Amino acid sequence: MGTEGLRCPQVLWLLLWVQPCRGAAEVRLADGSGCCDGRVEVKRQEQWGTVCDLYWDEDDAAVVCKQLGCGSAISATRSERFVLGSGPIWMAEVQCRGTESALSDCKHDERFVQFCAHTRDAGATCTGFVRLVGGDSRCSGRVEIHDRDGWKSVCDSHFGPKAADVVCRDLQCGTALPVPTASPFGEGTGAIWDRELQCVGNESSLSSCPTGTPRVQPCAQTSIAAVTCTRFRLVNGSTACVGRVEVGVQGTWGSLCASRWDLMDAHVLCRHLGCGFVVSVPEGGHFGRGTGPVWNDWFHCEGTESSPDQCPVTALGASPCSHENDAAVICSGPPHNASLRLVGGGSRCDGRMEILQRGTWGRVLDDQWGMEDTGVVCRQLRCEEAEAAYIVPRAERGTGPVGLRGVRCAGHEAGLSLCDASLRRAVGVMEDVGVVCRGSRQVRLVDGAGRCAGRVEIYYRGRWGTVCDDAWDTADANVVCRQLSCGWAVEAAGSACSGEGSGHIWLDGVNCSGDESALWNCSAEAWGQHDCGHKEDAGVVCSEFVALRLENSDGCSGRLQVFYNGTWGSVGSNSMTAYTAPLVCKELGCGDGGVLESKQPLPQGNGTAWLDHVQCGESNSSFWQCPSGPWQLQSYDDV
Structure with missing residues (x-):
């Protein structure tokens, strides 16, 4: 019996010693703002599990950031920032020195897992290896790379389209759109990275791309690489401007449900993708069944936004959707010489006219602009018939180059380029011309x-x-x-x-x-x-007007109720996340914080509820963006 008592510690010590030799355990950051921010998860036995935050600090987070190629640690975050994890808790009492190459190499004690719950899941926020700055979101701007000396700009000559795609994938921002010129987001500042990125294009992160030897050629701050990413794409069509609508969410591509997809949404998408304007919105499933998830997001575009991401979005209460109803769109295609556009109006079908010539948009000037000319423009833009022709007021005139002067149309031409553009008939002062089509x-x-x-x-x-x-x-x-x-x-x-x-x-x-x-x-x-x-x-x-209220005299506490279909109903607490209360309080103008009182039972008998399974996440900026069960009027007993 004494011999057996000596063997067990030796065998245990041996197993712990040889474990790192089997290879570092895979690690990831989940449910954060990107692949370099979120809840720490480790993969063992082909299953992902979490890490307890006992003794969790920035040295531990630094090892995670290093292992993921995410730069250095900004903070070692706790579970309240992220959706609670699920499954096993694999590690506890992690104590890294900060020099380890993988989290599984750090000292830890799994015996303390039994004292942890998912309310104590550890998280990490890293600088990332790459970021985009100067744009209107974290998914567009000048390219900057982080090394041990801080953030550095990347020269446009050291950066190509394949690297741009990898940047967007690394940031979980979808795919890269073509950028016509370097530095459309202004000049760079500070140091410039001296290596060329030689990405193949299939890398999951920019830190995985091969790099060339340091280059000594100077790079001006006006020649800094820039990237604009998109979460949207058209697939299974004959061109990149035709097809099934797909949206990327946290690195996963899925089809968009066609139930709420309309002409204004489609037009914004076509323009965002550099595909001109919308020609038609076919019925759902027109371009075949997609694979993966079907997103039920409902975009409320007015038509003037530059990207669907700028449109208000509703996901709450959406009914399930199948791949037989995948949204589709047919765009006119990329602009070409003699393409027209109307700018400064309230839609794509009214405003001051511009024409594209040799890659540059120019003003259209005339002294006798009339309904015949306007009719040709409206027909070319597929904006129905002409409603008005006008001279643009002085305050709204363009400031760019002039592309066309003195055009005369008979009214039957298929496009403006077929009209007489001779100046012989022009006798007055030429000014910018405007168009209003019925489609506006x-x-x-x-x-x-x-x-x-x-x-x-x-x-x-x-x-x-x-x-x-x-x-x-x-x-x-x-x-x-x-x-x-x-x-x-x-x-x-x-x-x-x-x-x-x-x-x-x-x-x-x-x-x-x-x-x-x-x-x-x-x-x-x-x-x-x-x-x-x-x-x-x-x-x-x-009927689909929705509103929130808290059923109490102060308006900022009480039972949560939603107005839908002309009726107020309560909200069930099943699966409700901790992010829900702060979003509700923000929506109601009751501050940025709030506490979910889920322990109080709903009253029995008389009373109805509209929603259940509301699952708000950190990425949701509004209560209405949160996924949930579909709208369904039910008794309190059912939620």
Whole structure:
């Protein structure tokens, strides 16, 4: 018995000693802002598990950052910053010196795992090996690389398209868009990295790319490499500008559900991808079934945004979607010489005209610009028929080079390049020309608590105006709700219930059957003819108008309720994450922090709930962006 007692410690010591020789355990950072930030997870026995934060400090985080090629540690974070982990807890009492090459090489004691829970999961935030600065988000800007001497700019001559793709993949920002010139985000500052990045293009991180020997050629701060990444792509089409819509989320590509995908969303995507404008939005599944997840995000683009990421997004309450309903789009394709665009208006179908020649957008000037000319432009841009031709006011004139002067169209031409551009007929002072096409018409609801409720406004001939409430009823309101993809009308309101508008009153005496595709297709008085004041502005509340409240007198505490489909209902606490309360408080103007009181049971019997399984994460900036179960009115007993 004494001999057995001596053998066991020796065998245990031997097993612990030889463990590092089997190879370093794989490590990752999960549920953070990128691959270099998040909850620390280790892979053992083909299963990912977490690390307990007992004795967790920056030396431990530094080893994780080094192992992942993520630069140096910024902080050793704790579980409250991330969604709680799941599965086994593999390591506890980790005590690294900071010089180890892998976390599994650090001293640790697995006996203390039994005293840990996922509320004590360890995390790390690293500098990363690469970052983009000077852009409008962390996914666009000048390229900077971090070495032991700090951040350094990368010369454009040392950087190619394959390296750009790797940068976007490394930052979990999707894929790289073509950047026409170096440093579109301004000049660099500080030191410049002296090596060439020789990426093959399939590397998972920029730190994995081979580098050349140091180069001595000087690089000006005006020649710094720049990258713009996109989370969006079109696949399975005949060109890169046609196909099934896919969105990258934390490094995973999935299809976008077509249920809420519309023309404005598609136009913003086409322009963002450098693919011109939208030609059509085919039915869901037009370009085949995708693989991977189907994202149910609902984009609310107005058409003027430069990227779908700038559009408000709703995910809360979305119904499940299958690959048979994958969103699709057909774009016009990349701009080419003699391409046209309208700028400075409220849509792509109105504004000051510009023409692309030899890679440069130029102004179009004329002294006798008329409806025949405008009709050709609207037809070329697929913006329906012409509504107005105008000379641009002095304050709105362009400042760039002139691309075209004195064009004359008969009105039947397929494109502006086929019109007579001779100057012989030009006799007056030439000025910038403007175009308004019928395709510029829009409707919106304003001054309500959300995009699906408020005062009805119409964009017509380049100006927003209101609608008079004379004869305004549910059939009229239903057309507006359907046009905005907001469901159906819960209320057709009058008497400026959402406040008085200003400017034009465009429509009066609206009389819709309810089946029209747009409000301006309904019977009404002529545009601008009315006997109303703005105190009679019409309003709408649609079924998919959503609002939040806390059922208490102070408005900042109490049971969480959601308004949907004309009814207030509570929210179940099943699977609800700790991020939910702060987002709710922020949404209600009750501060940036909050505590989820999930231990108090919901009342039994009378009462309904709309939502359950709300799973907000750190990346969500609004409660409405959080994924959840679908909208479903149910009794308290069911949640």
